[in-house]
Amino acid sequence: MKAPVVGAVVSGVVALLLCACAPIPTQPEPAPPAPPPPPTPDQLFEALTQRYLREAPEQSPVGATALGDHRFDDRLDEVSADAWQARLKFTDLYLASLGTIDRTRLSRANQVDALLLQHDLQSDRWKIQTLEDWRWNPLLYTRIAGDGMYSLLARDFAPAPERLRNLGKRLDELPRFLAQVREVLVPARVPKVHAETAAKQNAGLIAMLDGEIAAAGCRTGIPARQQHEGAQRTQPAPDLARQASHSRSEGRFSPGPRAL
DSSP states (O other): OOHHHHHHHHHHHHHHHHHHHHOOOOOOOOOOOOOOOOOOOOHHHHHHHHHHHGGGGGGHHHHHHHHHHOOOTTEEEEEESHHHHHHHHHHHOOOOOOOSSSSGGGGGHHHHHHHHHHHHHHHHIIIIIIIIIGGHHHHHHHHHHHHHHHHHHHOOOOOOOHHHHHHHHHHHHHHHHHHHHHHHHGGOOOHHHHHHHHHHHHHHHHHHHHHHHHHHHHHHHHOHHHHHHHHHHTTTTOOOOHHHHHHHHHHOOOTTTTOO
16 A cells, blocks of 8 residues: 555655746736827927927027017127028028928918918028128118117016116127128118118117116116116217218218227
């Protein structure tokens, strides 16, 4: 009777050992998550427009202030030849990005917005590349200078001391701005009527700087010494058109050392 029992025990032990040595079945790897669906044309367009709205105002800080974007209130526009070419490159970049979107699959509202954006970008490109008014129109620069100051004085979007500080920083940038204008304007291309109109606008700008800035300083309690320093900043402000119209009447246009 013992032999069968021992045999059974041995057989059981062997079976257990074989089971222990058998490979443990592995759990199958979970399936990878499905990739997200590609963005729709509407999503692509809306992402493009949001990026444009963030980046475009920096191309013109003065224009940004007028639009209500106050991130660049302490800066004047860059108007060198390189800066105009950078604006052209910016415009071409967005036109190319807009061209990759299938506008036939956009919602009706986005189709309209896409067409408006395209026309606006094409207009900017034509003005810079073909019209080239930045080469011959001094009114472009008197407007930038005037709007850059007036928009900080006339609108109460921030406390007056803050706006005046930013105005002072813009005045500090005026010499750089004027030097760039002198570099890009081509005297022979400036029409006499533009020079004469700019003369009148510059007179108004200088009067505004001499009068309203001092008055704003008094209203905000800025010390007289700081008011004087602010007024001194306006002294280099050019009388572009007065000299321009005089030179033009002699058959030439020369911005001169104090010209815009």
